[in-house]
Amino acid sequence: MSVVIVDYNAGNVQSVTYALERLGVSPVLSADPEVIRSADRVIFPGVGEASTAMRFLKERKLDEVIKDLKQPVFGVCLGLQLMCAHSEENNTDCLGIFDVQVKKFEPTLKVPQMGWNNLEHTTGPLFKGIEADSYVYYVHSYYAETSEYTIATTDYVNTFSAALNKDNFYALQAHPEKSGKVGERILQNFLDIK
Amino acid sequence: MLTKRIIPCLDIKNGRTVKGVNFVDLRDAGDPVELAAIYAAEGADELVFLDITATVEKRKTLIELVKRVAAEINIPFTVGGGISSIADVSALLNAGADKISINSSAVMRPELVSELAGEFGSQCVVVAIDSRFVEGEHIVHVSGGRIATERRTLLWAKEVEERGAGEILLTSMDHDGTKAGFANELTAKVSGSVSIPVIASGGAGNQEHFLDSFTIGLADAALAASIFHFKEVSIPDLKNYLKGYNIPVRIEK
Structure with a gap:
């Protein structure tokens, strides 16, 4: 199975790579639209700030590429937030895959x-x-507000979307690559999605 | 509910754990990765690796170690010791460290905290504060707690928060090594005056000390070294004990 991690200069992707390797998968790090489109699974990671990340994606036209993907896509942490409609972080318009506000x-x-x-x-x-x-x-x-796309919640200050799903797009606010055995199972489950 | 974190600290020299580890089941008693894996399996919530390597040449061994830890350990870890530049931090984060901690270098040049937060994000910038009670004041110390500075602990904690630190690792030099309990009064003051998490460090001797650090010290996490290394307190027992007192802790089923 080919797994591509979207490389857009958003923080530490090394941990995600290592976590996948522990599951026996060798991911490819790429910002090349063709490589991303042809992957069996796409992981959209991210640590950092929303507006900088969105600018970087748009400059490389990766925003359109990601939105149009048909294979299972997994957004992690900032990746989840960028897949939403809008973030309060520097008033940033995001990808809009999930019609959800980030506050x-x-x-x-x-x-x-x-x-x-x-x-x-x-x-x-x-x-x-x-x-x-x-x-x-x-x-x-x-955090992403709860919505019809919410597939898990967590309580902190208020209840928020711990995970989102719409069609082939999945996203998790937590860091599965750092969440022990539970995180490894979530990553494996994503790889196993048909 | 967000849980209180239990954090073992490993002292590292030339890529190896320093003395004071008493794990009979370790194949290689000096291998930090093997020890880290045991702690992760036992339910440690994070790990801290504190590098006390003296020479610059030998610090390269730290990068190799960080890569091995990141490849094998599935919980977050922080690396500290001798970090003084953006280049140092970049190398450690690229090797797979989740957070770095700075101490003396931040006191000498507070702008470093702002620069690191701007470059890498607050989430990975831990500022370690070594505090000692001197003539009625909590005073920040540097160089392993040996040298007093002009800074007062509470004001320094607030300043590093304003500069973008994501977390404070507060060590009471008065309590460190005593096994008589954490500096709960000081920890509560610091924790109450900043909005970022505070890790209590120094003085852990038994399970009750951890309970007190959370209930009296208002700590978000508690760190200890020797009592874990010598198995005086086991992490699973500690977490069950804390749970019995309604402290939220992560216990994997």
Whole structure:
């Protein structure tokens, strides 16, 4: 199976690569539209700031490429937020795959949320074999609101979308590559999606 | 619910763990990766690797170590010790470290915190603060806690937050090594005056000390070294103990 990690200079993709290698997959890091389009699975990672990331994607026309993908696509962390319609982070228009708003946490608790929090209301193939209330590792200051695309929630300040799904597009706010065995199972589940 | 984190700290010299590790089941008692894997399997929430290698040439071994840790360990880890430039941080993050921690270099040149946050994002910038109580004041110390600075701990914590630090690793030099408990009063003051997470460090001797660091010290995470290395406290036992006191902790089923 060919797995491509979208390379758009958005933080540390090395961890995602290592996590996939632990699952026996050798991913290719690429910003080449043809390589991305022809992959069996596409992972859209990201650590960083939304407007800078969107600018980078647009400059390389990767925004259109990603939106048009037909194979299973998995957005992680900032990748999830960029797949939404709009982010409050520097008032950024995003890809709009999910018609969902990304907002900043009200500082009633410490922001960023940093650490392990549990997944609730998980549904669908991404969470096959994942027990209720399993913990995943978060580092984020912005969150996607819950919507019809929500396939898991987590509570921090308020309830937010821990994961989203629409057609072939999947996304997780937490870092599966750093979430122990639970994270590895989620990554494996994504690879197994038909 | 966001859980309180338990963080073992490994001291590293020339790519090897430094003394004080008493794991009979280790094949290679000096291999940090093997020890890290055990902690990860036991339920550690994160790991900290503190490099105390003296010479620049031998620091290359740290990069190799970070690559091995990143390839094998599936929980987040922070690397600290001797980091003083964007180039240092870039090399460590590219090797697979999730966060870096800076200490003396930030005190000497506070702009470094802002520069690192701007370049790599606050999420990976941990500022370690070594504090000692001197004549009625909590004073920031550098160089492994040996040299006092002019800075007061609380003000310095607020400054690094404003400069973009993502987390504070607060070590009480008065408590470090005593096994008499964390500096809960100081930790609570720092934790209450910043909006970023605070890791309590220094003084852990038993399970109750961790409980106190969360309930009295208001810490978001607690770090310890020797008591884990010598198995005086095991991570699974500690987490079950904390759960019994309604502290939110991650226990994998």
